[in-house]
Amino acid sequence: xxxxxRENGGCLCGAVRFDVNVPEKQFAICHCGMCRRWSxxxxxxxxxxxKEAHISRDTGLCWxxxxxxxxxxxxxxxxxxxxxxxxxxxxxxxxxxxxxFDNADQFRLAEHIYVDAQPxxxxxxxxxxxxxxxxxxxQFQQES
Ligand SMILES: [Zn+2]
Ligand SMILES: [Zn+2]
Numbered sequence: 264x265x266x267x268x269r270e271n272g273g274c275l276c277g278a279v280r281f282d283v284n285v286p287e288k289q290f291a292i293c294h295c296g297m298c299r300r301w302s303x304x305x306x307x308x309x310x311x312x313x314k315e316a317h318i319s320r321d322t323g324l325c326w327x328x329x330x331x332x333x334x335x336x337x338x339x340x341x342x343x344x345x346x347x348x349x350x351x352x353x354x355x356x357x358x359x360x361x362x363x364f365d366n367a368d369q370f371r372l373a374e375h376i377y378v379d380a381q382p383x384x385x386x387x388x389x390x391x392x393x394x395x396x397x398x399x400x401x402q403f404q405q406e407s
Contacts, residue, residue: 272364274343278323281345283359284315289373290361294381295396297329301337302344302360305381309370313348313357 273280290309298306318324323340328350336346347358361367372391375381379395394402 270364270366272359273320274323274338274341274345274363276323276338276341276343278320278340279318279338279343279345280320281316281318281359281363283311283317283357285309285311287373288370290370291373292375292387293377294375295377296380298377299382301329301335305385306344306347307361308347308358309361309364311357311359313353313355316357316359 268284269282270285271280271282287310290307293306293308295306323338324336324345325339326334326336328334332350334348334350334353335344336348337344343363344360345363346360349355361370364370372389374392374394375387376394376399377396378393379397
């Protein structure tokens with residue numbers, strides 16, 4: 264793999280740095296209640312290959328197991344929202360906050376998920392697909 268396939272990023276204070284392989288330069292926005300509380304807004308994230316994710320500096324990285332099947336990674340020093348992954352098979356994929364990338368401008372919005380959990384106090388003006396929780400879970404089961 265060439266160096267250009269890798270994307271770098273990190274937290275606000277620099278205690279956590281990572282580089283990952285990004286199959287597609289796009290991100291999704293999750294409107295579920297857990298993501299909104301955790302990231303102080305809808306969680307905008309990029310699907311990365313977990314096998315090729317490399318945490319190059321982890322002096323502040325902390326994992327919080329928010330549900331039976333998933334855990335959330337953040338910097339314990341500055342509080343930056345960073346990662347979401349499956350707790351049982353963490354090597355399979357890594358969901359990374361789009362705002363944590365050094366070059367976030369290259370990513371394009373692909374879809375909204377958990378829109379049935381979205382509150383009325385905000386709205387996005389794009390025309391990308393909007394999936395409910397049931398639609399997301401159905402898609403997920405098809406893939407695995
Ligand atoms: Zn930090
Ligand atoms: Zn969510």
